[in-house]
Amino acid sequence: MLHFDPEIAESRFGYGYSPSVQAPVSVDQMLARLRTKDEIASRFVIKDSSQISASFKEFSDLSRRLRIARKLNPKEDVGLVVKEMKQFRSNWRKQSVQRTGSMLMRRVWTQDALRERLIAFWTDHFSAPGKTYNYRFTFPSYVETAIRPNVTKSFSDLLLAAVLHPQMLKFLDQPASVGPNSSFAKKNPAQKRGLNENLAREILELHTLGVNGHYSQNDVRELAKLLTGLWVTSSGEARFIETRSEPGQAKVLGKLYGGARDGEESIADVLNDLARHPDTARHIANKLATHFISDAPPKDLVKALEMEFLASDGDLMRVSEALLRHPAAWHESRANFKQPDLFVSSALRALAVSDQQIENVSSATINRNLLLPLRKMGQPWGEPAGPDGFEEHDSYWLTPQGMGARLQWSLAAPTAFAGELPDPREFVVNVLGSRASDAVMFAARAAENRREGVALVLMSPEFQRC
């Protein structure tokens, strides 16, 4: 009989064992923590979208002033604005480093690590990295606003929050999409404006039904019509502009939307229907099981998640519960290989790096010992290559340069973040618990120095598989 195991709870559904944070003692406790208040978010704060909107406006204004100064004015004014911009950017850089630190600290110090893992999962599912400087800056706030509060609510809440957020609208070119028969298009015939299908396609293909779902190019087109009118202001706020919206009805998956209902309501209607669609349930169940359990997840587990999703109308709390209550969740075989982001975060948790230590390291250290190494491992922080997020399959991560980069990191970064390193003989027990093999126990004892001893534990299959 397969049952709860605190080590699996932390490594498979969290960020690994911590020497300082008590691991959960039962599935019930894990669920109770997930159900109650998101404590760690108020301990390590990251601003949400509304809290950074003033600063975003300031950036837009500065950019506009710079453009005008460059076009019209002789050199001296440009110099001044450039200087202001430089100062502004340096301030944003500092904030970015702080937010990266806060995100790591949440993972290191939370008792509710499953929540952080779910947030990471859904952030990847709704990947919307910034394409421009300002939207790269807003990315963490998008996660804080659209993803974080919704991972325990219904999938339709999460879907609407994510795809209607300015971050996603901009990322998938929605502001460029105009109803061909809208009054805007008619007034500006020379601009030849029309539909941009990008967002509509990704909603169907990636966010809801999945690429194997039952939809056609025509559904993409019709959904794109419904989405017209969604727009983003230059200060980064989402708006619905009626004049850009395609008038009349549109038929998505056989159902008519629009017409009498106003544009925004129709968009909510169609997204709510897509969120509850059986193909969506199957797609999400499969992704969750693959992410948390194995590249080839047990069929009965996928089925159980799919059924729960359908029965609960996409209640993500209940879907998470179904995952944890399934025997496959506690299977001994460690079929997953940690992605770089998880590898690095769980190493910092194992080292119990404190917020003081993170605050004390320079941004150059963060860059050199975190951001650059993650790039070398193939997973640049917050920058998936496309809307489909990072690769899920282990074979993508388990490469020579990936392993080389992990070894390089394991040898250099723990000292940089943690200062004094733990005794490897204690470290191996704290981090791996009963899982530690004779080989890794021996290595921790026989290593020439602490630095190599710690690296050997981090590089062990017991640490990297979950």
Added chain:
Amino acid sequence: MTHSGLSRRKFLARGALVGCSVAASPLLTPVSFAMAPSDNRLVVILLRGGMDGLDLLRPWHDPAFAIARPTLAQQRNPTLEVQDGYGIHPAVAPLLPLWHAGELSFVQSVSTPYRNKRSHFDGQDLLEAGTANLGKTSQRDGWLNRMLQGMQGVEAHTAYAIGADPMLLSRGSAPVSSWSPDVDFVMSAQGARLLQEVMQSDTEMALAMAQAVRLSSQDGGESIVETDASMLEASMDAQMSTQGQGARGAHKRVAEFAAEQLRGDARIACFSLGGWDTHNNQKNTMVAPLKRLAQTILTLKANLGGAAWQRTTVLAMTEFGRTVRENGSRGTDHGTGGAMVLAGGALRGGRVLGHALGLDEAALYQRRDVMPTDDVRRYAAWAIRSSFGLSASVLERDVFPGLEMKDDPGLLA
């Protein structure tokens, strides 16, 4: 640096031994004596950020050039002049001997089919996808990989994608090896031995680790085993400095690593060079990336050695060129038509190729950019055809869908 015979060789032996039991891994293809696809070599360098072709190859003969670029055009300089009133940027002057030896050409006024939006991301994706339009992100593969699919006898080590950036260019179903020579690690002999023991229980991890050890010892950086404590400290410092932003020689190490592989079984290598997005003060900001490009080409030549260099073609291409006119901050903005650089001993070089329409405003694309008069993919296609014998129909249908190859520009000797 001393290598302890004990540790590294044993580690590798372990990797090889372990390897034989996992037949599924692409890295494990047993050493095969099948013919290599060809003796010719191809190196593709992506110049990310939009390289300003007009600054690299300066059309001094065109009176509109100096007018459009008050701080960038510079005086006509006979020592930098290559052909018919075209001069090169002083930062690439070290390449002049190659020009005179027929090992360097430029193609002007070329572009991918990408138009109007001038986004780096889409522009680079299109350059790497080699298609006329961008399809679905999730289904994209790169033209270099599709080229491999059209070749005989391709194995895991035939092509190398170098660097940590995931490259669309080499993505696809054909096997491609990858390594990033900026990955360094320094361990004691004891540490290396213990690492081997720790990984013993996991064949996949052990194998990847063994490959990492093998490749890192070939890439000119620090390799795994250090026995002397003082040297260990020194290497740690070296390691830290190569991790920092000031990793100055990184491009040289990439070129050295590429050359080393191409001297062996590899025939194709690709990597990227950045830093071309010169919006501000281009007179200064263009120097470093151009120097890196020149050094990369010269490092390839030096490290390939005579025989292999004679069979090598280097293609350096970018996602778009830049505006003809300087902007308000003495730089240039995203444009359309640009330049391609060809180098290598296999070249029939010393030529400026491509048809330029001149820089009068009416001749520009949207009155701002160099008007592209040819498809950059056409030159890549002919270089592939001449190097590896792929048929025009495969190139036009599979590698660069929708391309018309037209007449042979006779790139190679």
